[in-house]
Amino acid sequence: MARTQGSHSDITGPRIRAAALGLFARHGFAAVSMRQIAGAVGVQAGALYNYTPDxxxxxxxxxxxxxxxxxxxxxxxxxxxxxxxxxxxxxxxxxxxxxxxxxxxxxxxxxxxxxxxxxxxxxxxxxxxxxxxxxxxxxxxxxxxxxxxxxxxxxxxxxxxxxxxxxxxxxxxxxxxxxxxxxxxxxxxxxxxxx
Amino acid sequence: MARTQGSHSDITGPRIRAAALGLFARHGFAAVSMRQIAGAVGVQAGALYNYTPDxxxxxxxxxxxxxxxxxxxxxxxxxxxxxxxxxxxxxxxxxxxxxxxxxxxxxxxxxxxxxxxxxxxxxxxxxxxxxxxxxxxxxxxxxxxxxxxxxxxxxxxxxxxxxxxxxxxxxxxxxxxxxxxxxxxxxxxxxxxxx
DNA sequence: GTCTATAGGAGGATAGAC
DNA sequence: GTCTATCCTCCTATAGAC
Incomplete structure:
Protein backbone atom coordinates (compact mmCIF):
# COMPACT_ATOMS: atom_id res chain seq x y z
CA MET A 1 0.00 0.00 0.00
CA ALA A 2 3.06 2.27 -0.30
CA ARG A 3 1.87 5.46 -1.90
CA THR A 4 3.94 7.71 -4.12
CA GLN A 5 3.21 11.31 -4.91
CA GLY A 6 -0.23 12.53 -5.87
CA SER A 7 -3.22 14.52 -4.70
CA HIS A 8 -5.90 12.77 -2.66
CA SER A 9 -7.35 15.38 -0.35
CA ASP A 10 -10.88 13.99 -0.57
CA ILE A 11 -10.03 10.51 0.64
CA THR A 12 -6.88 10.99 2.73
CA GLY A 13 -8.63 13.09 5.37
CA PRO A 14 -11.20 10.42 6.26
CA ARG A 15 -8.57 7.71 6.12
CA ILE A 16 -6.40 9.61 8.59
CA ARG A 17 -9.30 10.00 10.99
CA ALA A 18 -10.21 6.32 10.66
CA ALA A 19 -6.62 5.20 11.25
CA ALA A 20 -6.18 7.52 14.23
CA LEU A 21 -9.46 6.31 15.69
CA GLY A 22 -8.44 2.67 15.57
CA LEU A 23 -4.93 3.25 16.84
CA PHE A 24 -5.99 5.58 19.67
CA ALA A 25 -8.60 3.07 20.78
CA ARG A 26 -6.19 0.15 20.70
CA HIS A 27 -3.06 1.72 22.18
CA GLY A 28 -4.11 5.04 23.69
CA PHE A 29 -3.56 8.58 22.42
CA ALA A 30 -0.23 9.14 24.14
CA ALA A 31 1.17 5.81 22.99
CA VAL A 32 0.43 6.38 19.30
CA SER A 33 2.83 8.37 17.15
CA MET A 34 2.04 10.47 14.11
CA ARG A 35 4.35 8.12 12.19
CA GLN A 36 2.15 5.17 13.12
CA ILE A 37 -0.97 6.96 11.90
CA ALA A 38 0.74 7.96 8.68
CA GLY A 39 2.00 4.42 8.18
CA ALA A 40 -1.51 3.01 8.56
CA VAL A 41 -2.78 5.42 5.91
CA GLY A 42 0.16 4.94 3.58
CA VAL A 43 1.63 8.44 3.65
CA GLN A 44 4.59 10.06 5.34
CA ALA A 45 4.19 11.74 8.72
CA GLY A 46 4.59 15.23 7.31
CA ALA A 47 1.55 14.81 5.07
CA LEU A 48 -0.74 14.51 8.09
CA TYR A 49 -0.24 18.18 8.81
CA ASN A 50 -2.17 19.07 5.67
CA TYR A 51 -5.24 17.77 7.52
CA THR A 52 -4.71 18.64 11.17
CA PRO A 53 -2.69 21.42 12.80
CA ASP A 54 -1.46 18.99 15.45
CA MET B 1 12.45 18.60 48.48
CA ALA B 2 15.67 18.21 46.49
CA ARG B 3 17.48 15.20 47.88
CA THR B 4 21.22 14.72 47.93
CA GLN B 5 23.00 11.41 48.30
CA GLY B 6 22.04 8.89 50.92
CA SER B 7 20.40 5.54 51.48
CA HIS B 8 16.64 5.37 51.82
CA SER B 9 15.57 2.03 50.44
CA ASP B 10 12.83 1.52 53.00
CA ILE B 11 10.92 4.68 52.19
CA THR B 12 11.86 5.41 48.57
CA GLY B 13 10.18 2.28 47.23
CA PRO B 14 6.72 3.13 48.56
CA ARG B 15 7.13 6.75 47.57
CA ILE B 16 7.94 5.75 44.00
CA ARG B 17 4.84 3.57 43.83
CA ALA B 18 2.68 6.33 45.31
CA ALA B 19 4.03 8.92 42.89
CA ALA B 20 3.64 6.62 39.90
CA LEU B 21 0.10 5.77 40.97
CA GLY B 22 -0.96 9.40 41.12
CA LEU B 23 0.75 10.40 37.89
CA PHE B 24 -0.50 7.38 35.93
CA ALA B 25 -4.05 8.05 37.13
CA ARG B 26 -3.89 11.73 36.26
CA HIS B 27 -2.06 11.67 32.93
CA GLY B 28 -2.01 8.06 31.79
CA PHE B 29 0.82 5.54 31.78
CA ALA B 30 2.13 6.37 28.33
CA ALA B 31 2.08 10.12 28.98
CA VAL B 32 4.15 9.92 32.17
CA SER B 33 7.94 9.78 31.99
CA MET B 34 10.31 8.14 34.41
CA ARG B 35 11.83 11.60 34.93
CA GLN B 36 8.44 12.91 36.08
CA ILE B 37 8.06 10.10 38.58
CA ALA B 38 11.58 10.65 39.87
CA GLY B 39 10.94 14.37 40.17
CA ALA B 40 7.80 13.79 42.25
CA VAL B 41 9.79 11.59 44.62
CA GLY B 42 12.80 13.86 44.75
CA VAL B 43 15.38 11.58 43.16
CA GLN B 44 17.01 11.34 39.76
CA ALA B 45 15.58 9.08 37.08
CA GLY B 46 18.38 6.57 37.31
CA ALA B 47 17.61 5.86 40.96
CA LEU B 48 14.20 4.45 40.04
CA TYR B 49 15.88 1.42 38.51
CA ASN B 50 17.00 0.27 41.96
CA TYR B 51 13.32 -0.45 42.62
CA THR B 52 11.88 -1.60 39.32
CA PRO B 53 13.49 -3.25 36.32
CA ASP B 54 11.46 -1.05 33.96
C1' DG C 1 -0.82 17.23 -1.60
C1' DT C 2 2.95 14.48 -0.73
C1' DC C 3 7.65 13.79 -0.44
C1' DT C 4 12.44 13.89 1.89
C1' DA C 5 15.12 15.80 5.31
C1' DT C 6 15.79 17.71 9.56
C1' DA C 7 15.40 20.69 13.58
C1' DG C 8 15.06 20.35 18.38
C1' DG C 9 13.75 18.00 22.17
C1' DA C 10 12.26 14.12 25.25
C1' DG C 11 11.96 9.38 26.01
C1' DG C 12 13.73 4.68 28.55
C1' DA C 13 17.45 2.72 30.24
C1' DT C 14 22.53 2.05 31.57
C1' DA C 15 27.56 2.97 33.38
C1' DG C 16 30.48 4.28 36.67
C1' DA C 17 31.68 7.63 40.46
C1' DC C 18 30.73 8.46 45.28
C1' DG D 1 21.32 3.87 47.07
C1' DT D 2 21.83 7.90 44.60
C1' DC D 3 24.15 10.84 41.57
C1' DT D 4 25.81 12.66 36.98
C1' DA D 5 26.47 11.81 32.37
C1' DT D 6 25.25 9.68 28.39
C1' DC D 7 23.65 6.29 24.67
C1' DC D 8 20.44 5.68 21.37
C1' DT D 9 15.94 5.85 19.93
C1' DC D 10 11.80 8.05 19.06
C1' DC D 11 8.87 12.03 19.08
C1' DT D 12 6.17 16.35 17.03
C1' DA D 13 6.36 19.62 13.88
C1' DT D 14 8.40 22.36 10.04
C1' DA D 15 10.90 23.60 5.48
C1' DG D 16 11.42 23.29 0.91
C1' DA D 17 11.55 20.27 -3.39
C1' DC D 18 8.47 18.15 -6.74
Whole structure:
Protein backbone atom coordinates (compact mmCIF):
# COMPACT_ATOMS: atom_id res chain seq x y z
CA MET A 1 0.00 0.00 0.00
CA ALA A 2 3.06 2.27 -0.30
CA ARG A 3 1.87 5.46 -1.90
CA THR A 4 3.94 7.71 -4.12
CA GLN A 5 3.21 11.31 -4.91
CA GLY A 6 -0.23 12.53 -5.87
CA SER A 7 -3.22 14.52 -4.70
CA HIS A 8 -5.90 12.77 -2.66
CA SER A 9 -7.35 15.38 -0.35
CA ASP A 10 -10.88 13.99 -0.57
CA ILE A 11 -10.03 10.51 0.64
CA THR A 12 -6.88 10.99 2.73
CA GLY A 13 -8.63 13.09 5.37
CA PRO A 14 -11.20 10.42 6.26
CA ARG A 15 -8.57 7.71 6.12
CA ILE A 16 -6.40 9.61 8.59
CA ARG A 17 -9.30 10.00 10.99
CA ALA A 18 -10.21 6.32 10.66
CA ALA A 19 -6.62 5.20 11.25
CA ALA A 20 -6.18 7.52 14.23
CA LEU A 21 -9.46 6.31 15.69
CA GLY A 22 -8.44 2.67 15.57
CA LEU A 23 -4.93 3.25 16.84
CA PHE A 24 -5.99 5.58 19.67
CA ALA A 25 -8.60 3.07 20.78
CA ARG A 26 -6.19 0.15 20.70
CA HIS A 27 -3.06 1.72 22.18
CA GLY A 28 -4.11 5.04 23.69
CA PHE A 29 -3.56 8.58 22.42
CA ALA A 30 -0.23 9.14 24.14
CA ALA A 31 1.17 5.81 22.99
CA VAL A 32 0.43 6.38 19.30
CA SER A 33 2.83 8.37 17.15
CA MET A 34 2.04 10.47 14.11
CA ARG A 35 4.35 8.12 12.19
CA GLN A 36 2.15 5.17 13.12
CA ILE A 37 -0.97 6.96 11.90
CA ALA A 38 0.74 7.96 8.68
CA GLY A 39 2.00 4.42 8.18
CA ALA A 40 -1.51 3.01 8.56
CA VAL A 41 -2.78 5.42 5.91
CA GLY A 42 0.16 4.94 3.58
CA VAL A 43 1.63 8.44 3.65
CA GLN A 44 4.59 10.06 5.34
CA ALA A 45 4.19 11.74 8.72
CA GLY A 46 4.59 15.23 7.31
CA ALA A 47 1.55 14.81 5.07
CA LEU A 48 -0.74 14.51 8.09
CA TYR A 49 -0.24 18.18 8.81
CA ASN A 50 -2.17 19.07 5.67
CA TYR A 51 -5.24 17.77 7.52
CA THR A 52 -4.71 18.64 11.17
CA PRO A 53 -2.69 21.42 12.80
CA ASP A 54 -1.46 18.99 15.45
CA UNK A 55 -2.07 15.68 17.17
CA UNK A 56 -4.18 17.20 19.94
CA UNK A 57 -6.64 18.67 17.44
CA UNK A 58 -6.91 15.29 15.71
CA UNK A 59 -8.04 13.72 19.00
CA UNK A 60 -10.38 16.58 19.80
CA UNK A 61 -12.08 16.44 16.40
CA UNK A 62 -12.65 12.70 16.74
CA UNK A 63 -14.31 13.13 20.11
CA UNK A 64 -16.33 16.17 19.08
CA UNK A 65 -17.50 14.44 15.92
CA UNK A 66 -18.62 11.41 17.91
CA UNK A 67 -20.59 13.44 20.45
CA UNK A 68 -22.18 15.58 17.76
CA UNK A 69 -23.24 12.41 15.95
CA UNK A 70 -24.69 11.14 19.22
CA UNK A 71 -26.71 14.30 19.87
CA UNK A 72 -27.93 14.46 16.28
CA UNK A 73 -29.00 10.81 16.28
CA UNK A 74 -30.74 11.28 19.60
CA UNK A 75 -32.55 14.40 18.39
CA UNK A 76 -33.91 12.36 15.47
CA UNK A 77 -35.67 9.93 17.82
CA UNK A 78 -39.37 10.43 18.58
CA UNK A 79 -39.85 8.88 22.00
CA UNK A 80 -43.36 10.21 22.75
CA UNK A 81 -44.47 11.74 26.04
CA UNK A 82 -44.78 8.91 28.56
CA UNK A 83 -41.73 8.70 30.89
CA UNK A 84 -41.62 4.90 30.79
CA UNK A 85 -41.75 4.87 26.99
CA UNK A 86 -39.11 7.60 26.82
CA UNK A 87 -36.84 5.66 29.18
CA UNK A 88 -37.18 2.51 27.11
CA UNK A 89 -36.47 4.46 23.95
CA UNK A 90 -33.43 6.11 25.54
CA UNK A 91 -32.09 2.78 26.82
CA UNK A 92 -32.46 0.97 23.51
CA UNK A 93 -31.13 3.93 21.55
CA UNK A 94 -28.09 4.22 23.80
CA UNK A 95 -27.20 0.55 23.46
CA UNK A 96 -27.76 0.48 19.71
CA UNK A 97 -25.76 3.65 19.08
CA UNK A 98 -22.83 2.74 21.33
CA UNK A 99 -22.56 -0.90 20.33
CA UNK A 100 -22.01 0.17 16.73
CA UNK A 101 -19.12 2.51 17.57
CA UNK A 102 -16.88 0.79 20.10
CA UNK A 103 -13.74 2.71 19.14
CA UNK A 104 -15.38 6.13 19.26
CA UNK A 105 -17.02 5.36 22.61
CA UNK A 106 -13.79 4.04 24.07
CA UNK A 107 -11.85 7.13 23.08
CA UNK A 108 -14.54 9.55 24.18
CA UNK A 109 -14.38 8.12 27.71
CA UNK A 110 -10.72 7.14 28.04
CA UNK A 111 -8.89 10.03 26.47
CA UNK A 112 -10.58 12.89 28.30
CA UNK A 113 -7.46 13.44 30.37
CA UNK A 114 -5.40 13.99 27.23
CA UNK A 115 -7.52 16.93 26.11
CA UNK A 116 -6.29 20.44 26.63
CA UNK A 117 -8.50 22.35 29.08
CA UNK A 118 -10.52 24.29 26.50
CA UNK A 119 -11.18 21.14 24.48
CA UNK A 120 -12.08 19.18 27.61
CA UNK A 121 -14.65 21.80 28.60
CA UNK A 122 -16.38 21.61 25.23
CA UNK A 123 -16.48 17.79 25.18
CA UNK A 124 -17.90 17.70 28.70
CA UNK A 125 -20.55 20.22 27.67
CA UNK A 126 -21.71 17.96 24.85
CA UNK A 127 -21.76 14.87 27.06
CA UNK A 128 -23.64 16.76 29.71
CA UNK A 129 -26.31 17.74 27.20
CA UNK A 130 -26.86 14.05 26.45
CA UNK A 131 -27.00 13.03 30.12
CA UNK A 132 -29.42 15.84 30.89
CA UNK A 133 -32.11 14.24 28.76
CA UNK A 134 -31.98 11.06 30.82
CA UNK A 135 -32.13 13.04 34.04
CA UNK A 136 -35.20 14.88 32.75
CA UNK A 137 -36.91 11.60 31.89
CA UNK A 138 -36.27 10.32 35.39
CA UNK A 139 -37.55 13.51 37.02
CA UNK A 140 -40.71 13.44 34.91
CA UNK A 141 -41.31 9.81 35.86
CA UNK A 142 -40.88 10.60 39.54
CA UNK A 143 -43.43 13.39 39.22
CA UNK A 144 -45.95 11.11 37.56
CA UNK A 145 -45.27 8.36 40.10
CA UNK A 146 -44.00 5.63 37.75
CA UNK A 147 -40.39 5.90 38.94
CA UNK A 148 -38.99 5.68 42.47
CA UNK A 149 -35.67 7.49 42.23
CA UNK A 150 -34.25 9.26 45.26
CA UNK A 151 -31.52 11.16 43.39
CA UNK A 152 -32.11 11.59 39.65
CA UNK A 153 -28.63 12.92 38.90
CA UNK A 154 -26.84 10.00 40.54
CA UNK A 155 -29.24 7.48 39.02
CA UNK A 156 -28.52 9.04 35.64
CA UNK A 157 -24.83 8.34 36.16
CA UNK A 158 -25.59 4.81 37.35
CA UNK A 159 -27.80 3.95 34.38
CA UNK A 160 -25.35 5.34 31.84
CA UNK A 161 -22.44 3.53 33.49
CA UNK A 162 -24.37 0.27 33.35
CA UNK A 163 -25.30 0.76 29.69
CA UNK A 164 -21.77 1.75 28.69
CA UNK A 165 -20.59 -1.51 30.17
CA UNK A 166 -22.04 -3.28 27.14
CA UNK A 167 -19.01 -2.31 25.14
CA UNK A 168 -16.63 -4.14 27.47
CA UNK A 169 -18.03 -7.54 26.55
CA UNK A 170 -20.24 -7.30 23.45
CA UNK A 171 -18.80 -8.60 20.20
CA UNK A 172 -20.73 -8.63 16.94
CA UNK A 173 -21.70 -12.17 16.02
CA UNK A 174 -21.49 -13.32 19.63
CA UNK A 175 -23.89 -15.37 21.70
CA UNK A 176 -26.53 -12.66 22.06
CA UNK A 177 -28.28 -10.69 19.33
CA UNK A 178 -28.62 -6.93 19.56
CA UNK A 179 -32.33 -7.35 20.36
CA UNK A 180 -31.51 -9.75 23.20
CA UNK A 181 -28.93 -7.33 24.61
CA UNK A 182 -31.39 -4.44 24.42
CA UNK A 183 -34.09 -6.50 26.13
CA UNK A 184 -31.77 -7.66 28.91
CA UNK A 185 -30.55 -4.16 29.78
CA UNK A 186 -34.00 -2.63 29.42
CA UNK A 187 -35.31 -5.19 31.91
CA UNK A 188 -32.64 -4.17 34.41
CA UNK A 189 -33.05 -0.44 33.87
CA UNK A 190 -36.82 -0.63 34.11
CA UNK A 191 -36.79 -2.61 37.33
CA UNK A 192 -34.02 -0.54 38.92
CA UNK A 193 -35.93 2.76 38.64
CA UNK A 194 -39.54 1.55 38.90
CA UNK A 195 -41.78 2.48 41.81
CA MET B 1 12.45 18.60 48.48
CA ALA B 2 15.67 18.21 46.49
CA ARG B 3 17.48 15.20 47.88
CA THR B 4 21.22 14.72 47.93
CA GLN B 5 23.00 11.41 48.30
CA GLY B 6 22.04 8.89 50.92
CA SER B 7 20.40 5.54 51.48
CA HIS B 8 16.64 5.37 51.82
CA SER B 9 15.57 2.03 50.44
CA ASP B 10 12.83 1.52 53.00
CA ILE B 11 10.92 4.68 52.19
CA THR B 12 11.86 5.41 48.57
CA GLY B 13 10.18 2.28 47.23
CA PRO B 14 6.72 3.13 48.56
CA ARG B 15 7.13 6.75 47.57
CA ILE B 16 7.94 5.75 44.00
CA ARG B 17 4.84 3.57 43.83
CA ALA B 18 2.68 6.33 45.31
CA ALA B 19 4.03 8.92 42.89
CA ALA B 20 3.64 6.62 39.90
CA LEU B 21 0.10 5.77 40.97
CA GLY B 22 -0.96 9.40 41.12
CA LEU B 23 0.75 10.40 37.89
CA PHE B 24 -0.50 7.38 35.93
CA ALA B 25 -4.05 8.05 37.13
CA ARG B 26 -3.89 11.73 36.26
CA HIS B 27 -2.06 11.67 32.93
CA GLY B 28 -2.01 8.06 31.79
CA PHE B 29 0.82 5.54 31.78
CA ALA B 30 2.13 6.37 28.33
CA ALA B 31 2.08 10.12 28.98
CA VAL B 32 4.15 9.92 32.17
CA SER B 33 7.94 9.78 31.99
CA MET B 34 10.31 8.14 34.41
CA ARG B 35 11.83 11.60 34.93
CA GLN B 36 8.44 12.91 36.08
CA ILE B 37 8.06 10.10 38.58
CA ALA B 38 11.58 10.65 39.87
CA GLY B 39 10.94 14.37 40.17
CA ALA B 40 7.80 13.79 42.25
CA VAL B 41 9.79 11.59 44.62
CA GLY B 42 12.80 13.86 44.75
CA VAL B 43 15.38 11.58 43.16
CA GLN B 44 17.01 11.34 39.76
CA ALA B 45 15.58 9.08 37.08
CA GLY B 46 18.38 6.57 37.31
CA ALA B 47 17.61 5.86 40.96
CA LEU B 48 14.20 4.45 40.04
CA TYR B 49 15.88 1.42 38.51
CA ASN B 50 17.00 0.27 41.96
CA TYR B 51 13.32 -0.45 42.62
CA THR B 52 11.88 -1.60 39.32
CA PRO B 53 13.49 -3.25 36.32
CA ASP B 54 11.46 -1.05 33.96
CA UNK B 55 8.41 1.16 33.60
CA UNK B 56 6.16 -1.69 32.48
CA UNK B 57 6.83 -3.68 35.64
CA UNK B 58 6.07 -0.62 37.75
CA UNK B 59 2.60 -0.45 36.18
CA UNK B 60 2.03 -4.17 36.46
CA UNK B 61 2.97 -4.27 40.15
CA UNK B 62 0.60 -1.41 40.91
CA UNK B 63 -2.29 -3.21 39.23
CA UNK B 64 -1.46 -6.61 40.69
CA UNK B 65 -1.13 -5.15 44.17
CA UNK B 66 -4.51 -3.48 43.84
CA UNK B 67 -6.29 -6.63 42.70
CA UNK B 68 -4.61 -8.74 45.35
CA UNK B 69 -5.75 -6.23 47.97
CA UNK B 70 -9.26 -6.45 46.53
CA UNK B 71 -9.37 -10.25 46.67
CA UNK B 72 -7.89 -10.35 50.17
CA UNK B 73 -10.36 -7.79 51.49
CA UNK B 74 -13.23 -9.62 49.85
CA UNK B 75 -12.11 -12.95 51.34
CA UNK B 76 -12.20 -11.35 54.79
CA UNK B 77 -15.92 -10.57 54.46
CA UNK B 78 -18.46 -12.95 56.03
CA UNK B 79 -21.59 -12.47 53.95
CA UNK B 80 -23.62 -15.43 55.22
CA UNK B 81 -25.55 -17.90 53.07
CA UNK B 82 -28.65 -16.11 51.82
CA UNK B 83 -28.23 -14.88 48.22
CA UNK B 84 -29.97 -11.56 48.92
CA UNK B 85 -27.75 -10.91 51.94
CA UNK B 86 -24.67 -11.91 49.98
CA UNK B 87 -25.62 -9.58 47.14
CA UNK B 88 -26.12 -6.68 49.53
CA UNK B 89 -22.80 -7.43 51.20
CA UNK B 90 -21.05 -7.62 47.82
CA UNK B 91 -22.61 -4.35 46.63
CA UNK B 92 -21.73 -2.40 49.76
CA UNK B 93 -18.26 -3.92 49.96
CA UNK B 94 -17.55 -3.07 46.32
CA UNK B 95 -18.59 0.56 46.70
CA UNK B 96 -16.71 1.02 49.96
CA UNK B 97 -13.51 -0.58 48.68
CA UNK B 98 -13.49 1.21 45.33
CA UNK B 99 -14.50 4.63 46.62
CA UNK B 100 -11.44 4.66 48.89
CA UNK B 101 -9.00 3.91 46.07
CA UNK B 102 -9.95 6.04 43.07
CA UNK B 103 -6.45 6.11 41.56
CA UNK B 104 -5.88 2.36 41.83
CA UNK B 105 -9.30 1.61 40.36
CA UNK B 106 -8.82 4.06 37.53
CA UNK B 107 -5.49 2.57 36.56
CA UNK B 108 -6.66 -1.02 36.88
CA UNK B 109 -9.39 -0.35 34.30
CA UNK B 110 -7.77 2.22 32.02
CA UNK B 111 -4.25 0.93 31.60
CA UNK B 112 -5.02 -2.66 30.67
CA UNK B 113 -4.06 -1.94 27.08
CA UNK B 114 -0.60 -0.83 28.17
CA UNK B 115 0.19 -4.19 29.77
CA UNK B 116 2.37 -6.67 27.97
CA UNK B 117 0.42 -9.83 27.06
CA UNK B 118 1.66 -12.01 29.92
CA UNK B 119 0.95 -9.29 32.47
CA UNK B 120 -2.46 -8.63 30.95
CA UNK B 121 -3.41 -12.29 31.26
CA UNK B 122 -2.55 -12.37 34.94
CA UNK B 123 -4.44 -9.16 35.74
CA UNK B 124 -7.50 -10.42 33.90
CA UNK B 125 -7.31 -13.69 35.82
CA UNK B 126 -7.44 -11.82 39.13
CA UNK B 127 -10.30 -9.62 38.01
CA UNK B 128 -12.17 -12.64 36.73
CA UNK B 129 -11.86 -14.32 40.13
CA UNK B 130 -13.55 -11.32 41.72
CA UNK B 131 -16.35 -11.19 39.14
CA UNK B 132 -16.97 -14.91 39.49
CA UNK B 133 -18.17 -14.47 43.05
CA UNK B 134 -20.89 -12.07 41.95
CA UNK B 135 -21.94 -14.42 39.18
CA UNK B 136 -22.20 -17.28 41.70
CA UNK B 137 -24.36 -15.16 43.99
CA UNK B 138 -26.70 -14.38 41.11
CA UNK B 139 -26.93 -18.03 40.05
CA UNK B 140 -27.68 -19.13 43.61
CA UNK B 141 -30.38 -16.49 43.89
CA UNK B 142 -31.97 -17.62 40.63
CA UNK B 143 -32.02 -21.22 41.90
CA UNK B 144 -33.72 -20.20 45.13
CA UNK B 145 -36.17 -17.98 43.24
CA UNK B 146 -35.29 -14.61 44.80
CA UNK B 147 -33.62 -13.28 41.65
CA UNK B 148 -34.98 -13.05 38.10
CA UNK B 149 -31.84 -12.92 35.98
CA UNK B 150 -31.90 -14.27 32.45
CA UNK B 151 -28.13 -14.21 31.91
CA UNK B 152 -26.02 -14.20 35.10
CA UNK B 153 -22.72 -13.48 33.32
CA UNK B 154 -24.03 -10.42 31.51
CA UNK B 155 -25.86 -9.17 34.59
CA UNK B 156 -22.60 -9.54 36.50
CA UNK B 157 -20.94 -7.22 34.01
CA UNK B 158 -23.87 -4.80 34.17
CA UNK B 159 -23.89 -4.62 37.97
CA UNK B 160 -20.14 -4.13 38.21
CA UNK B 161 -20.20 -1.46 35.51
CA UNK B 162 -22.92 0.39 37.37
CA UNK B 163 -21.06 0.18 40.69
CA UNK B 164 -17.75 1.25 39.15
CA UNK B 165 -19.51 4.36 37.88
CA UNK B 166 -19.45 5.69 41.44
CA UNK B 167 -15.86 6.73 40.98
CA UNK B 168 -16.67 9.04 38.08
CA UNK B 169 -18.68 11.42 40.24
CA UNK B 170 -18.08 10.69 43.95
CA UNK B 171 -15.86 13.10 45.85
CA UNK B 172 -15.12 12.75 49.56
CA UNK B 173 -16.89 15.47 51.51
CA UNK B 174 -19.50 15.90 48.78
CA UNK B 175 -23.27 16.09 48.99
CA UNK B 176 -23.81 12.40 49.78
CA UNK B 177 -22.30 10.36 52.62
CA UNK B 178 -20.81 6.93 51.96
CA UNK B 179 -23.84 5.34 53.64
CA UNK B 180 -26.21 7.27 51.38
CA UNK B 181 -24.24 6.22 48.30
CA UNK B 182 -24.27 2.57 49.38
CA UNK B 183 -28.01 2.70 50.06
CA UNK B 184 -28.78 4.34 46.72
CA UNK B 185 -26.82 1.78 44.68
CA UNK B 186 -28.03 -1.14 46.75
CA UNK B 187 -31.60 -0.05 46.08
CA UNK B 188 -30.94 -0.07 42.34
CA UNK B 189 -29.04 -3.35 42.33
CA UNK B 190 -31.65 -5.10 44.45
CA UNK B 191 -34.54 -3.97 42.29
CA UNK B 192 -32.75 -4.68 39.02
CA UNK B 193 -32.17 -8.36 39.77
CA UNK B 194 -35.19 -9.15 41.98
CA UNK B 195 -37.87 -11.56 40.89
C1' DG C 1 -0.82 17.23 -1.60
C1' DT C 2 2.95 14.48 -0.73
C1' DC C 3 7.65 13.79 -0.44
C1' DT C 4 12.44 13.89 1.89
C1' DA C 5 15.12 15.80 5.31
C1' DT C 6 15.79 17.71 9.56
C1' DA C 7 15.40 20.69 13.58
C1' DG C 8 15.06 20.35 18.38
C1' DG C 9 13.75 18.00 22.17
C1' DA C 10 12.26 14.12 25.25
C1' DG C 11 11.96 9.38 26.01
C1' DG C 12 13.73 4.68 28.55
C1' DA C 13 17.45 2.72 30.24
C1' DT C 14 22.53 2.05 31.57
C1' DA C 15 27.56 2.97 33.38
C1' DG C 16 30.48 4.28 36.67
C1' DA C 17 31.68 7.63 40.46
C1' DC C 18 30.73 8.46 45.28
C1' DG D 1 21.32 3.87 47.07
C1' DT D 2 21.83 7.90 44.60
C1' DC D 3 24.15 10.84 41.57
C1' DT D 4 25.81 12.66 36.98
C1' DA D 5 26.47 11.81 32.37
C1' DT D 6 25.25 9.68 28.39
C1' DC D 7 23.65 6.29 24.67
C1' DC D 8 20.44 5.68 21.37
C1' DT D 9 15.94 5.85 19.93
C1' DC D 10 11.80 8.05 19.06
C1' DC D 11 8.87 12.03 19.08
C1' DT D 12 6.17 16.35 17.03
C1' DA D 13 6.36 19.62 13.88
C1' DT D 14 8.40 22.36 10.04
C1' DA D 15 10.90 23.60 5.48
C1' DG D 16 11.42 23.29 0.91
C1' DA D 17 11.55 20.27 -3.39
C1' DC D 18 8.47 18.15 -6.74
Missing amino acids: KQTLLYELMRGHLNDLLAARAAEMPGADPMARLENFTRFHIRFHIERPDEVFIAYMELRNLEPANFTEIERLRRAYEDELETILRDGVKSGVFAVSDPRIVTYAVIAMLNGVNTWYRAGGRLSLEEVEALYWDMVRKSVSA | KQTLLYELMRGHLNDLLAARAAEMPGADPMARLENFTRFHIRFHIERPDEVFIAYMELRNLEPANFTEIERLRRAYEDELETILRDGVKSGVFAVSDPRIVTYAVIAMLNGVNTWYRAGGRLSLEEVEALYWDMVRKSVSA
